[in-house]
Amino acid sequence: MSGLPLLSLAIWVPILSGLVVLLTGADRNAPLARMLALIGAIAGLVVALPLYSGFDTTTPAMQFVELSPWISRFNVNYHLGVDGISMLFVILNSFITVIVILAGWRVIGSQVAQYNAGFLIMSGLLNGIFSALDAMLFYVFFEASLIPLYIIIGVWGGPRRVYAAFKFFLFTLMGSLLFLISLIYLFLNSGSFAIQDWHQLPLSLAAQKWIFLAFLAAFAVKVPMWPVHTWLPDAHVEAPTGGSIVLAAIALKLGAYGFLRFSLPIAPDASHEFSGLILALSLIAVVYIGFVALVQVDMKKLVAYSSIAHMGFVTLGFFIFSPMGVEGALVQMVSHGFVAGAMFFCIGVMYDRVHSRLIADYGGVVNRMPKFATFFMLFAMANAGLPGTSGFVGEFMVILASVKFNFWVAFAAASTMILGAAYTLWMYKRVVFGAVGNRHVSELTDISAREFLILALLALGALGMGLYPQPFTEVMHSSVDELLRHVSISKIQ
Amino acid sequence: MTLAEMQFVLPELRIASAEIFVLAMTCLILIVDLFVKDKRRTLVYVLTQLTLVGAAATTMAVSTGDISYTFSNMFVSDSMGDTLKLMVYLSVFAVLLYSRTYVLDRPQMAKGEFYVLSLFATLGMMVMVSANHFLTVYIGIELLSLSLYAMVGMNRDSIPSTEASMKYFVLGALASGLLLYGMSMVYGATGTLEISTLSAGLLEGQGNGIILAFGLVFLVSGIAFKLGVVPFHMWIPDVYHGAPTAVTLFIASAPKLAAFAVVIRVLVNGLIVASHDWQIMLLVLSVLSMAVGNFAAVAQTNIKRMLAYSAISHMGFMLLGMATGVIGRDAQFVVNAYSSSMFYVVTYVLSSLGAFGTILLLSRAGFEAEEISDFSGLNKRNSWYAAIMMMMMFSMAGIPFFVGFFAKFSVLQAVVVAGHLWLALAAVFFSLVGAYYYLRVVKVMYFDPPADNTPIKAPGEVKLLMSANGLAVALIGISPNALMILCATSLNDSISFFR
Numbered sequence: 001m002s003g004l005p006l007l008s009l010a011i012w013v014p015i016l017s018g019l020v021v022l023l024t025g026a027d028r029n030a031p032l033a034r035m036l037a038l039i040g041a042i043a044g045l046v047v048a049l050p051l052y053s054g055f056d057t058t059t060p061a062m063q064f065v066e067l068s069p070w071i072s073r074f075n076v077n078y079h080l081g082v083d084g085i086s087m088l089f090v091i092l093n094s095f096i097t098v099i100v101i102l103a104g105w106r107v108i109g110s111q112v113a114q115y116n117a118g119f120l121i122m123s124g125l126l127n128g129i130f131s132a133l134d135a136m137l138f139y140v141f142f143e144a145s146l147i148p149l150y151i152i153i154g155v156w157g158g159p160r161r162v163y164a165a166f167k168f169f170l171f172t173l174m175g176s177l178l179f180l181i182s183l184i185y186l187f188l189n190s191g192s193f194a195i196q197d198w199h200q201l202p203l204s205l206a207a208q209k210w211i212f213l214a215f216l217a218a219f220a221v222k223v224p225m226w227p228v229h230t231w232l233p234d235a236h237v238e239a240p241t242g243g244s245i246v247l248a249a250i251a252l253k254l255g256a257y258g259f260l261r262f263s264l265p266i267a268p269d270a271s272h273e274f275s276g277l278i279l280a281l282s283l284i285a286v287v288y289i290g291f292v293a294l295v296q297v298d299m300k301k302l303v304a305y306s307s308i309a310h311m312g313f314v315t316l317g318f319f320i321f322s323p324m325g326v327e328g329a330l331v332q333m334v335s336h337g338f339v340a341g342a343m344f345f346c347i348g349v350m351y352d353r354v355h356s357r358l359i360a361d362y363g364g365v366v367n368r369m370p371k372f373a374t375f376f377m378l379f380a381m382a383n384a385g386l387p388g389t390s391g392f393v394g395e396f397m398v399i400l401a402s403v404k405f406n407f408w409v410a411f412a413a414a415s416t417m418i419l420g421a422a423y424t425l426w427m428y429k430r431v432v433f434g435a436v437g438n439r440h441v442s443e444l445t446d447i448s449a450r451e452f453l454i455l456a457l458l459a460l461g462a463l464g465m466g467l468y469p470q471p472f473t474e475v476m477h478s479s480v481d482e483l484l485r486h487v488s489i490s491k492i493q
Numbered sequence: 494m495t496l497a498e499m500q501f502v503l504p505e506l507r508i509a510s511a512e513i514f515v516l517a518m519t520c521l522i523l524i525v526d527l528f529v530k531d532k533r534r535t536l537v538y539v540l541t542q543l544t545l546v547g548a549a550a551t552t553m554a555v556s557t558g559d560i561s562y563t564f565s566n567m568f569v570s571d572s573m574g575d576t577l578k579l580m581v582y583l584s585v586f587a588v589l590l591y592s593r594t595y596v597l598d599r600p601q602m603a604k605g606e607f608y609v610l611s612l613f614a615t616l617g618m619m620v621m622v623s624a625n626h627f628l629t630v631y632i633g634i635e636l637l638s639l640s641l642y643a644m645v646g647m648n649r650d651s652i653p654s655t656e657a658s659m660k661y662f663v664l665g666a667l668a669s670g671l672l673l674y675g676m677s678m679v680y681g682a683t684g685t686l687e688i689s690t691l692s693a694g695l696l697e698g699q700g701n702g703i704i705l706a707f708g709l710v711f712l713v714s715g716i717a718f719k720l721g722v723v724p725f726h727m728w729i730p731d732v733y734h735g736a737p738t739a740v741t742l743f744i745a746s747a748p749k750l751a752a753f754a755v756v757i758r759v760l761v762n763g764l765i766v767a768s769h770d771w772q773i774m775l776l777v778l779s780v781l782s783m784a785v786g787n788f789a790a791v792a793q794t795n796i797k798r799m800l801a802y803s804a805i806s807h808m809g810f811m812l813l814g815m816a817t818g819v820i821g822r823d824a825q826f827v828v829n830a831y832s833s834s835m836f837y838v839v840t841y842v843l844s845s846l847g848a849f850g851t852i853l854l855l856s857r858a859g860f861e862a863e864e865i866s867d868f869s870g871l872n873k874r875n876s877w878y879a880a881i882m883m884m885m886m887f888s889m890a891g892i893p894f895f896v897g898f899f900a901k902f903s904v905l906q907a908v909v910v911a912g913h914l915w916l917a918l919a920a921v922f923f924s925l926v927g928a929y930y931y932l933r934v935v936k937v938m939y940f941d942p943p944a945d946n947t948p949i950k951a952p953g954e955v956k957l958l959m960s961a962n963g964l965a966v967a968l969i970g971i972s973p974n975a976l977m978i979l980c981a982t983s984l985n986d987s988i989s990f991f992r
Contacts, residue, residue: 070972071973071974071977072974073903073974073977073978073981074903074906111872114872114876136902139893141893143892144892144893144894147887147892150932150935151935155872155939155940161940162936165936166929166932166936169932170928170932173892173925173928174925177924177925180902180905180921181905181909181914181918184906184909185909188906188909188910
């Protein structure tokens with residue numbers, strides 16, 4: 001087991017199978033393309049799973065490390081490795097890829113090969129982001145992952161897909177270009193692109209502040225934090241269901257992950273310096289965006305805003321610098337991957353039948369789709385943070401940590417329990433309960449076996465994590481402790 | 494010196510054998526063409542391509558890696574020159590191969606002259622690359638330019654083409670005048686036109702500073718014109734637009750390599766002492782080019798004009814590296830900076846070939862693919878060509894894993910090394926603007942329905958080379974190290990004399 005380069009496999013198996021899928025070409029080979037894509041996605045998951053079983057929870061050090069020179073001219077290495085922070089995301093991403101391929105099985109009828117290949121390639125690139133230990137490698141994966149999503153939104157998206165695709169691409173690129181400059185700056189100061197070297201690199205407070213802000217530009221857009229979140233509702237609404245799932249479940253985690261891998265350890269003093277700002281932005285996201293979500297008439301937009309609010313929780317958890325907060329935020333990230341992915345899938349299920357995302361076009365869905373309504377209920381509850389679901393664990397940990405930090409911060413953060421319940425359950429009530437609203441609803445058919453399988457898998461994740469979170473948290477402990485110990489030491493010399 | 498002491502020394506011809514070979518073959522092809530009855534000029538075409546292959550073989554055979562001079566030090570052969578020449582052959586070869594069908598479909602252009610002029614232009618570029626004397630530089634530039642003026646106007650009955658040719662000629666003549674004037678001033682200040690002596694003399698403190706600075710302004714203006722950077726860029730959009738696409742492809746590729754070589758020969762090899770002056774000039778030119786090029790490209794609907802403005806911005810970006818080599822008085826980072834520029838220009842040529850090559854593919858008899866909308870739905874018509882064009886666009890936009898990203902990255906790191914953080918920020922800002930119009934091409938190809946369902950036909954060798962071109966942009970992107978090192982070592986060997 002130890003002999004295999006597992007991380008490389010997790011990156012390149014999906015990418016290569018994506019290329020193979022592309023070769024099937026025209027739509028008359030669509031069944032073959034789908035089958036190959038599913039095999040590729042499952043293979044990607046299979047090679048990722050040993051990362052968990054072979055993981056040593058006692059050490060904060062990087063595991064499954066691979067190191068070979070890549071661009072020797074600039075001392076850039078192909079350097080991979082995961083710790084307790086990143087390992088779960090590699091697996092989550094590989095898992096979500098299987099879901100996404102299944103989710104598009106019947107729905108996508110045109111350019112099937114390209115659709116599936118896009119997701120497979122993106123899956124590999126995203127795994128690359130989570131396992132890169134070389135900043136250049138990270139950046140390359142980070143930027144390259146924009147291309148497949150741009151195409152997926154633009155080709156298979158809704159009516160305003162072009163606008164959404166451009167906005168998504170340019171917003172993210174804007175942030176990451178500043179990030180690139182700070183990477184070059186750090187390279188010139190340290191002579192290497194190794195992220196772990198940079199963790200030890202002494203930097204003046206002024207330099208740290210600039211670096212922190214440049215990182216913030218990249219990661220805040222990705223998270224997304226208020227006020228640079230405006231691309232996300234557009235992208236979510238226009239993206240096909242699969243695109244929304246990946247966007248919510250994985251792509252949003254990149255920004256938060258970037259904070260943990262780059263901002264906090266490389267610029268710890270600046271992180272403390274700016275923590276007030278980040279906390280304020282996070283609370284605005286939680287409270288203000290929560291209210292924004294309340295008034296949405298479009299279900300996808302509502303869940304998109306709820307994602308922003310949930311991600312506000314994550315950044316909040318990071319910047320109170322306590323193990324409980326950071327772990328809570330990480331749990332929240334994983335949980336949000338299951339729950340938001342499932343919410344978008346549920347909306348997709350209804351959209352495929354009625355071709356509308358407007359809440360007003362529904363009503364009484366439970367009368368026609370009882371099985372679906374049950375699953376949807378579960379995920380709505382998880383989204384609202386009901387105890388027993390994964391949504392609760394992370395939120396509770398973050399709130400607990402913030403009570404210790406500052407009562408009023410915790411007070412504002414806890415409002416999400418009410419707001420989240422309000423907007424999610426109110427939407428659920430209007431869509432699912434009541435009398436059958438109109439002709440379209442009366443013609444609905446309940447979920448197919450494929451849809452049942454997808455929802456069941458996601459429900460397993462959401463419930464399992466809610467009832468027994470320990471397998472998820474125990475792998476994080478030593479890495480999070482090490483990170484916080486590192487962040488508490490000043491780098492100014 | 495008495496008559497007896499004067500000896501006629503035959504110059505060392507060996508190191509210029511590639512140039513001699515190309516010249517001889519060109520003259521031969523000129524004559525052969527007279528006797529060819531074939532309307533398709535297959536023989537001429539094949540001979541031309543063989544000449545390029547032969548030139549490449551000759552260059553590789555005589556390449557030693559050392560700096561050697563001949564023709565009374567007017568001509569230099571070194572590893573940077575050899576590398577660039579090989580790139581020039583490669584891109585001219587690709588140009589002629591890509592444009593073969595296009596030319597055949599247009600009887601006006603299907604003449605032997607197209608190939609002969611291409612070879613003369615190639616010879617001009619070779620001379621530019623190997624110049625060690627201002628007059629050699631001038632001869633090379635003129636040989637290239639005169640051939641190009643004629644090629645641009647080859648589509649005789651087309652008004653835009655004739656107009657473009659005229660504009661190019663008038664402005665080009667002006668630029669040559671500037672260049673000559675600058676050279677005469679440098680001669681006035683230093684008493685020599687030989688690049689290596691000039692630099693040796695200047696290093697020892699000879700020469701009149703003020704006249705030299707004046708001369709430098711004219712030299713930089715002339716070179717800027719040939720590179721096509723703002724404010725000497727006016728000809729680029731009109732010529733790219735008006736010229737037959739095959740000729741646009743020619744202008745947009747190999748001449749950029751030669752112009753880069755001239756920058757190295759004249760400014761670095763000759764006038765490194767005045768680097769403080771010309772770096773500032775280049776910086777201004779560079780920022781202006783990135784600004785004007787990127788913003789103007791956004792407004793274009795014609796893809797050739799769009800790529801013309803994009804070329805302006807790319808040359809501006811490339812100049813950033815040239816402008817940040819000498820830091821203060823410290824020449825420690827010159828190889829780093831200049832080789833970044835070299836890598837940039839080489840990879841740009843690669844992307845440019847692919848992009849214009851796709852435009853050529855879409856054109857056919859009686860139809861010119863000119864508008865961006867002509868690309869609509871290309872993915873549904875032929876997904877591989879769409880993928881190639883997409884790779885070119887993302888490469889030009891600087892998105893990894895495509896090679897353009899590493900080019901931008903290496904220039905940016907040179908800029909940051911030189912301490913110009915604001916310049917790097919400006920450069921990435923303009924890149925962001927640039928990303929918009931490249932994305933628009935991708936959008937048209939992938940998101941829009943096809944407007945035209947004519948099948949795209951191309952001969953097998955074009956398909957093959959296009960695919961290789963596309964894969965090169967992707968694969969060099971995945972593994973850019975070798976090309977980066979090649980650029981760095983060949984430059985290092987060539988500019989080692991002043992360090």
